[in-house]
Amino acid sequence: MPTRLVIDTDTAADDCFALLAGALHPAADLIAVTLVAGNVGFARQVENALITLDAAGRPEVPVHAGAERPLLREWVSAENVHGDGRGGHAFAVPERAVEAEHAVDALVRIAREHPGEVDVVAIGPLTNIALAARRDPAFPRNVRSLYVMGGSNNGRGNITAAAEYNFYVDPEAARIVFSAGFDTTVVTWNLTLDQALFDTARLAAISALDTPLSRFFDLVNAPTLAFDRSVGIDGSTHPDSLTVALLLEPGLVRRSRRYFVDVETQGELTRGYAVFDWGVFGKEPNATVVEEIDAAGFHRFMLDLLARRP
Template identity: 55%
Template sequence: MSGHPDGPGLPLVIDTDTAADDCFALLVGLLDPRADLRAITMVAGNVGFDQQVENAFLTLELAGRAGQVPVHRGARQPLVQPWISAEEVHGDGAGGLRRTGDDRPDAEPAQDALVRLAEQHAGELTVVAIGPLTNLALAVRRDPAFASRVRELVVMGGSLNGRGNVTPAAEYNIHVDPEAAQIVLDAGFPSIRFVTWDPLSLQHAVFDAGRIERIRRLGTPLGDFFVRANQASFDFDVAMGVGGSVHCDTLAVLLALDPALAEVERRYDVAVELAGTHTRGATVFDWHAPRGGNATAIERIDGERLFEYVLRLLSR
C-alpha cells in the first residue's frame, strides 16, 4: 500500500454514521491505492450526528487527507420513525480524540452529491453504505435514474438467519430505517451485495484480544487510533458474548475494492419486514429466489486475510 493513487482508482462514495469501525472503513477508502474516494456522505446512525461529522474529519486528518475529500451532511432522522442511537455501544465513536483542523462540511446535501456523482460516473461509481440507508433512499426519490447509474451498492446490514443485534430479529443499520432499506431494495440497482451481521460478520470479521494486542504493538499513530477508538465497541461486544470487536464496516469497503475476498456468495430475494410486532426491521433472505434474486449475500470471506490487511493498513 503506497497511499492515495496517482492514477485513477475505483470511483467510490462511503455513506457512513462514523464511529469506531466506520472510521477504520474510511481509512480503507482514504489510503488504499485502489480507491478514488469521491465523497463521504453522513447519515443519522451510531452516535449524535454532529459527532459523526467530527469523527469523519478526524479520520481524514489521521489519514493525511484533510481537505482532500468532501464531507456531505445527509439525513439527520430516518424517513418515518425517530432516530435510534447506538451510543451505548460506541461512546463518542472516537475514544475521546478530537481533530485539530477546522474543515467544514460541503454545502451540498448528501443525497444531491450521490445523485451528481452517479451521473458523473455513470456505470462506474461504487457506493458502500455502512450506516442506515436513509441517504440512499432519498437519492432514489430525488432521481429515479440514480440507482441504474450506480455500478454496485455494497450494504453492511441485515442478517441471513434472522438474528439481530438490536432486537432479536433486526440488525442495527436496517432497524434504524427499515422503510429506507426497502426503498433501496426496490430501486433497481444493477448490483447490491450484502455484508450481513450474522453469520458473515460474526464468523469472519471479529478481532479478538490477541488481534487487538498485535495492533497495539504496531506503535503507529493509526494503530493507536484504532485501539483507542475501538475500545468501547470491543468492551460492549465482549460483554455480549461475541468474543471481540466486529469489523463489518471495514470488511464492506475492502470487499468493494477486492471482490475476490468473498469465498462464497449467493443470490437471494431480499425484503425488509416493516410491520411485524417483534420483527420490524428484520431482513428476509429468500433462498428460493424465485425472481432470480434482487441482491447477493456474501456468505464467507477469509477472516485472516481481512485482519492481515488491516494490520498492514495501520502499520503505515
Template identity: 55%
Template sequence: MHPVIIDTDTAQDDCVTILLGLLDPACDLRAVTMVAGNVTFERQVHNAAMTLSVAGKLGEVPLHLGCDRPMMRPWVSAEDVHGDGSGGLSMEFDESVVDPKHGVDALIDAVNAEPGEISIVAIGPLTNIATAVVKDRSFASKVKSLYVMGGSNNGRGNVTPSAEFNFYVDPEAAQIVMDAGFKDLKIVTWDPVTLVDATYSREDYNNLCRFKTPIGKFFRRVCDATLDFNESVGVMGSTHPDSITLGALLHPELVLQEGSYRVDVECQSTLTRGFSAMAWDKYDLEPNATVFEKLDGQAFYRILEGILATETQPSREIEGL
C-alpha cells in the same frame, strides 16, 4: 482503482472503513457522506473529520452532511455500544471541513456525472441512499455497484433478537433500496458473516494495536469501547463489518462464498421491525441482491495490518491521541 463514495454514520469500524478508503491503493475515495445512525449527528461528523485528519487527508476528500434522521421514524442510537464512537478523542472543528452540498445531492451529482462508474459503500442506515432513489428515479441505474452492510441472513440481530442495527434504524429506507433495482447490490450481513469472518479475538485485536503510528493509536482508541461491549454480551472479539464491506469491493478475492437472494426488510411489525428476510432459489422469487455467505477474514486481517502500519502526518492535532 475503484471510484468509491462511503456513506457512513461514523463510529468505531466506520472510522476504519474511511481509513481503508483513504489508504488502500485500490480505492479512489471520491467523497464521504454522513447519515444518522450510531451516535449523534454532530458527533459522527466530528468523528469523520478526525478520521480524515489522522490520515493526513482533511480537506482533500469532501465531507457532506446527509439526512440527520430516518425517513419516517425517530432516530435510534448505538451509543450504548460505541460510546461517542471515537474513544473520547477530539479535534478543533469548524464548518470549513464540511462541504456545503447536501449528501444526497452529492451522491446524485456524482453518479450523474459518471454513470456506471461510481460504487457506493453504505455502512449506516440507508436513509441517504433511499432519499437519492426517491429524488432521482434514475439514480439506481447509474450506480456501478452498491455494497451494503446490513441485515442478517435469516439470523440473529444485534439491536433486537431479529434485527441488525442499520436495517432497524430505518427499515423503510432499507426496503426502498431493496426495491430500487440496483444492478449490482451486494450485502454483508451481521449474522453469519460478521460474527464468523470479521470478528477478531482480543488477542488478535491486541496484535493489530501493536502499531505506534498515528493511525494505529487512533484505531485502538476508536475500537476499545466496542470490544468491551461486545465481550459483555457474548461476542468475543472486535467486530469489523463495515471495513470488510469496503474490503470485499476493493479485493474480490476476499469473497469465498455468495448467493443470489430476494431480500426484503420488515417495516410493519413491532416485534420484528428491521428483520431481513432473505429468500433463496427454492422460493422462485426474482433475486434483488447478492448476499455474501463467507469472506476471508484472515486475508482481510492482513490488509488491516498494512493500513495500520502506514505512517501519516495528521492534518490537525487530535487531542488524546
C-alpha cells in the same frame, strides 16, 4: 485504475476504520463521504468523519451532511455500544466545514457525472441512498455497484432479537433500496460475527504495529470492544471495514449467493428483520449476499492498512 468510491456512513468506531480503508487503499479513489443519521449524534458523526480523514492525511476529501433522521421514524442511537464513536478521546476537531451541498444531492450528482463508474458503500442506515433513488430514478443505474452493510442472513440481530441496527433504524429506507434496481452486494452483521471477529490475538497484532493509525484504532475501538465483551462476544466486530475491504479486494470473498432480500417494516417484534429468500419461493434475486470470506486475509488487510504512515 482505482475505483471511484463514495462511502455513506454514520461515522463511529468501525465506520472510522472503513473510512481509513477508503482513504488509503491503493485500489480506492475516495471522492466523497456522505453522512446519515445513525450510530451517534449527527454533529458528532460529522466531527468523527473529519477527524478520521485528518488521521488518514486526506483532509481534501469532501464531506456532505445528509439525512439527520430516518424517513418516517424517530432516530435510534447506538451510543450505548460506541460511546461518542471516537473512544472518548479529545481529538482536535478540524475547523473546516462540511460541503454546502446536501449528501443526497451529492450522491445524485456524482453518479450522474460518472455513470457506471462509481461504487457506493453504505455502512449506516440507508436513508440517503433511498432518498437519492427517489430523487433521481436513474441513480440506481448510474451507480456501478452498491455495497450494503446490513441485516443478518436469517440469523440473530444486534439491536433486537430479529434485527440488525442499520435496517432497524430505517427499515422503510432499506425496503426502498432493495426494490430500486441497484447492483447490490450485502455484507451482513452475522458474517463478521461468525467469520471475521478480531479476537485478543488479532487485536494484539494491531497494537504491536505501534503506528499512528494503529494507536488511533485502539483508542476508537475501545468502547465497542468493551461492549462486545460485555454481551459475550470474544473480541470486536468490524462489519463496516469488512464491507469496504470486500469491494476493494474481491478475492477476500470465498462464497456468495444471489438472494431476494426484503426488509420488514410492520412487525411488532420484527421491525428491520431482513428476509433472505434462498430461491424456493419464486422471488427474483435482487442482491448478492456474501456468505464466506477469507478471515485471515481480512485481518491482513487491516494490518496493512494500519501499518501505513500517512
